[in-house]
Amino acid sequence: MLSKKTKYAINALVYITKNIEKQPVAASEIAENQNIPLKFLESILTELRNARILRSKKGKYGGYLLNESPDKINLAKIVRLFDGAIALLPCVTYNYYEKCEECIDEETCGIRQVVMEIRNTTVQQLKSATLSSILEREIKE
Amino acid sequence: MLSKKTKYAINALVYITKNIEKQPVAASEIAENQNIPLKFLESILTELRNARILRSKKGKYGGYLLNESPDKINLAKIVRLFDGAIALLPCVTYNYYEKCEECIDEETCGIRQVVMEIRNTTVQQLKSATLSSILEREIKE
DNA sequence: TTTAATTCCTATAATTTTGGTAGGTATTAT
């Protein structure tokens, strides 16, 4: 399951993308419309800014702006940023690798192979889920 | 990520399957070989027995036995038993459905569609990962 | 130059989940 934090981050980004012509978008506006606790959202937006996914404008009429085009921002990036590894086991992650303590031989581990296949397809699916593709889906319906 | 509990459960089941001719297998033997805290493992095996995946034999020389054939026991069942829903959001689960509070229209939600596709492929992959297929993979290498 | 609205910063805290431990009782093969 995605954490609430990740979910909030995705919703915030989709909201900004929908209101891309009204940028910068204030945290308070996002919080209200997406039903996210303001203070919690602030910390999320800060993380997104630190990751260079958003940039911000301070002061009155300030807010947040996308720092990349909506077709460059995908869910794999967001999920990794907030929830860490996408894979089901630490021994098959790219970025957070860790050996399973009890594993005798990683190379021939049958569970590992299954989990690796799942990671591969999931990562691909999350990568193809860009902000623009998400919006496109919503419009098409 | 899978919880340690789920991982322990999978390892225990694979271990029993590998020693299927020596059934029943004692919890203490599994704990030792798979490096799982005994008391914690006991609670896991109890859950597996309650779910009719294992059955048990009490008393001396007792232990646990598979209650279904190894090609009927798959990882989807195990993961669901211990970690709950496989999907990344509660609004796309079969068994643990819950509406996203902030969601305006579930039918047209673009995030939901992505997450549903991921769930579909992941569930399929986990279902095809039976205990026998896992053992087969290990032998082939 | 004041005001209002905003981002930004630091600290704290409640709640839930995870990953166990402790101590025993009941059962059964030998």
Add this chain to the structure above:
DNA sequence: ATAATACCTACCAAAATTATAGGAATTAAA
């Protein structure tokens, strides 16, 4: 009788999650 096992109940510590509190710094506009 004994030893090895499953089974049962209760508890618990650490970590992660999901926030809240209170302001400081910045900026556009009146």
